Amino acid sequence: MENLKHFLLALCAAGAAGFVAIIFVLRWVLHFKEGLGWDGSLAEFNWHPVLVVTGFVFLQGTAIIVYRLPWTWQCSKLIMKFVHAGLHVAAFLFAVIALVAVFDFHNAAKIPNMYSLHSWIGLTAVILYGLQLVLGVGLYLIPVTPVSWRTACMPIHVYSGLLLFTTVIAVALLGITEKLIFGLTNPKYKDSPPEAVFVNILGLLLVIFGALILWIATRTSWKRPSDQTLHVLHTNSGGEDAKVGPALSDLTDETNAESGEDVRRRSNKPPVDNQVD
Amino acid sequence: MENLKHFLLALCAAGAAGFVAIIFVLRWVLHFKEGLGWDGSLAEFNWHPVLVVTGFVFLQGTAIIVYRLPWTWQCSKLIMKFVHAGLHVAAFLFAVIALVAVFDFHNAAKIPNMYSLHSWIGLTAVILYGLQLVLGVGLYLIPVTPVSWRTACMPIHVYSGLLLFTTVIAVALLGITEKLIFGLTNPKYKDSPPEAVFVNILGLLLVIFGALILWIATRTSWKRPSDQTLHVLHTNSGGEDAKVGPALSDLTDETNAESGEDVRRRSNKPPVDNQVD
Numbered sequence: 001m002e003n004l005k006h007f008l009l010a011l012c013a014a015g016a017a018g019f020v021a022i023i024f025v026l027r028w029v030l031h032f033k034e035g036l037g038w039d040g041s042l043a044e045f046n047w048h049p050v051l052v053v054t055g056f057v058f059l060q061g062t063a064i065i066v067y068r069l070p071w072t073w074q075c076s077k078l079i080m081k082f083v084h085a086g087l088h089v090a091a092f093l094f095a096v097i098a099l100v101a102v103f104d105f106h107n108a109a110k111i112p113n114m115y116s117l118h119s120w121i122g123l124t125a126v127i128l129y130g131l132q133l134v135l136g137v138g139l140y141l142i143p144v145t146p147v148s149w150r151t152a153c154m155p156i157h158v159y160s161g162l163l164l165f166t167t168v169i170a171v172a173l174l175g176i177t178e179k180l181i182f183g184l185t186n187p188k189y190k191d192s193p194p195e196a197v198f199v200n201i202l203g204l205l206l207v208i209f210g211a212l213i214l215w216i217a218t219r220t221s222w223k224r225p226s227d228q229t230l231h232v233l234h235t236n237s238g239g240e241d242a243k244v245g246p247a248l249s250d251l252t253d254e255t256n257a258e259s260g261e262d263v264r265r266r267s268n269k270p271p272v273d274n275q276v277d
Numbered sequence: 278m279e280n281l282k283h284f285l286l287a288l289c290a291a292g293a294a295g296f297v298a299i300i301f302v303l304r305w306v307l308h309f310k311e312g313l314g315w316d317g318s319l320a321e322f323n324w325h326p327v328l329v330v331t332g333f334v335f336l337q338g339t340a341i342i343v344y345r346l347p348w349t350w351q352c353s354k355l356i357m358k359f360v361h362a363g364l365h366v367a368a369f370l371f372a373v374i375a376l377v378a379v380f381d382f383h384n385a386a387k388i389p390n391m392y393s394l395h396s397w398i399g400l401t402a403v404i405l406y407g408l409q410l411v412l413g414v415g416l417y418l419i420p421v422t423p424v425s426w427r428t429a430c431m432p433i434h435v436y437s438g439l440l441l442f443t444t445v446i447a448v449a450l451l452g453i454t455e456k457l458i459f460g461l462t463n464p465k466y467k468d469s470p471p472e473a474v475f476v477n478i479l480g481l482l483l484v485i486f487g488a489l490i491l492w493i494a495t496r497t498s499w500k501r502p503s504d505q506t507l508h509v510l511h512t513n514s515g516g517e518d519a520k521v522g523p524a525l526s527d528l529t530d531e532t533n534a535e536s537g538e539d540v541r542r543r544s545n546k547p548p549v550d551n552q553v554d
Contacts, residue, residue: 115469117454117480159495163488170447174454177394181458192392203394211440218436 002221004070011065014212018058021205025053028202031194033183038101040108047101049175055094056168061088061213064165067224068216077227081141088133095126118174125167132160159165162217169210176203279498281347288342291489295335298482302330305479309472310460315378317385324378326452332371333403333445334483338490340364341442344501345493354504358418365410372403402444409437411447439494446487453480 027044029036036050037043048129068073106113114123139145139153180189180196187193216222294455302544306313313327314320343349343361389399416422416430425459455468457473493499 003414044550112467112469115467115473117450117457117477120481121484132380155496159492164492165466166443167484171451173394173398173447173451177451177454178458179456180394190391190392196392200394200397204397207398207444214440219432 002013007068007070007216007219007222007266009070010212010216014061014065014209014216017205017209017212018061021202021209022058024202024205028195032198040104042105044101045105046107048098049172049179050107051098051101052093052168052172052175053202053206053242055091056098057172057209059087059091059094060165060168061209064161064213065092065216068222072228073224077224079225085133085137085141088129088136092126092129094131095129097122099126103211116174116178118171121167121174122171125164125171129164129168130161132157132164144233162214165213166210169206172206173203176200284345284347284493284496284499287489287493288346291342291486291493294486294489295338298479298486299331299335301475301479301482302326305472305476309475315459317381319382321378321385322382325382326449326456327377328371328375328378329445329449329452330479330483332368333375334449334486336364336368336371337442337445338486340368341438342493343367347497350501350507354501357501358546362410362414362418365406365413369406370383371402371409373405376400376403393455395448395453395455396452397467398444399448405437405438406441406445409441439491442490443487446483449483450480453477 029050033046034042036046038047063084066087067080072080072083103113105111113119135153136157139150139157175201180199184191184193184196189196306327310323311319313323315324340361343364344357349357349360380390382388390396412430413434416427416434435462453476461470461473466473
């Protein structure tokens with residue numbers, strides 16, 4: 001990998017920002033707010049930010065960059081696809097439970113649902129994320145899907161994934177703003193009490209985490225090498241082939257074709273998409 | 278250009294979303310709110326959303342994709358760099374005046390400044406946008422800057438530009454949410470009066486505009502061809518060279534080097550960055 005040090009620096013920074021964000025959201029609901037519960041009260045609402053930050057932001061971000069971790073390159077692409085999909089499924093489940101918590105609370109407190117921009121974009125993001133999951137599994141994990149479909153859809157899969165991730169962070173910032181305005185009454189949000197400053201910092205941490213994940217996900221030099229390249233590298237290094245062989249042998253032509261770029265590499269065509277100008 | 282129809286469709290959709298968003302923000306402040314003025318009142322505040330949507334979102338988005346418009350490819354890269362920079366400078370000025378409007382209003386109404394997540398991220402974005410402008414001009418418009426610096430910094434320039442654009446849209450959504458909560462009292466935001474629904478739709482339009490700009494900006498097949506390619510194309514088509522020659526002759530080695538990829542193309546190296554996996 002080119003610039004391994006830079007990669008590890010970005011990865012550690014992203015991990016730290018994500019980890020601290022999770023600590024912050026837990027401290028917010030446990031120290032500043034009413035704690036956690038499942039009884040229709042504010043304690044049930046509090047599962048909403050906790051699950052969103054932990055699952056819909058942190059797990060989703062991890063799922064996005066999981067192919068880039070160099071120590072996973074000895075695993076077969078198929079296994080990594082299951083890890084990628086599994087993390088996204090977990091993130092989706094967290095998001096759905098987060099939605100149930102907020103709808104439960106709203107219904108118990110007789111607060112209307114789905115009136116805010118936060119709710120409009122947030123629900124749309126969860127639905128599209130579910131659709132992305134279904135299409136992703138159908139295209140890249142079901143062996144019968146034609147290679148040409150996989151190749152054609154990869155740029156859209158990648159773009160949609162990054163756009164949804166970015167949107168989810170924006171929606172989280174909207175939720176933080178709403179909650180601080182509604183939840184702080186004396187002193188108010190505008191009086192900058194400690195909770196307001198603390199949760200604003202949580203918002204900044206989410207932005208930093210998102211920015212780092214997007215940086216890692218869009219550096220081509222940090223991309224998982226094609227399995228052909230890995231095979232050649234290990235063969236040439238001598239004695240390594242036997243160790244890596246079994247993992248690589250898990251790969252079928254279909255799973256190799258998961259990446260449109262992999263296909264283009266084999267046909268010696270330059271990449272035509274997914275590239276920032 | 279590959280897929281010209283798709284490009285034109287995406288461009289028209291982005292233009293339409295951006296144009297309708299501008300109409301929406303004008304109708305919001307002129308019909309639902311207090312109109313526009315410059316007297317420290319709410320009418321002065323109203324310049325804030327108008328200038329942000331018109332300048333910091335729409336003009337910035339236009340600046341980002343201006344190289345991709347095929348009918349500009351006969352213009353020299355240097356001219357297009359001035360157009361790109363000029364649009365960004367205009368967007369920056371709109372953003373600064375938008376800031377002055379909101380600070381003026383806050384000071385006149387004795388509302389604290391800089392307490393909200395919207396203000397924290399928003400002011401940071403304006404400052405970093407200014408820095409990006411200064412660095413962009415220094416690196417890519419001043420002829421003495423070494424080609425190696427230009428090449429090395431291009432991935433960061435592109436990434437920062439797209440990240441700032443995305444952040445600005447997220448900050449605009451935060452501003453919309455704040456204004457709807459504070460500005461709607463009877464009926465409240467949660468009662469979904471017409472203004473709330475109308476301005477939520479404005480938020481959706483900004484998201485759609487942003488998503489389309491990011492799509493256009495990240496398709497490699499829609500990238501402006503290198504000037505060498507354009508020159509060869511026009512030479513081979515016969516009789517066109519004389520027409521295009523003078524424009525291309527504006528380009529120096531330095532201006533050609535603005536794009537790291539241009540440099541790599543000349544040295545026959547594959548692009549190593551800027552590419553979404």
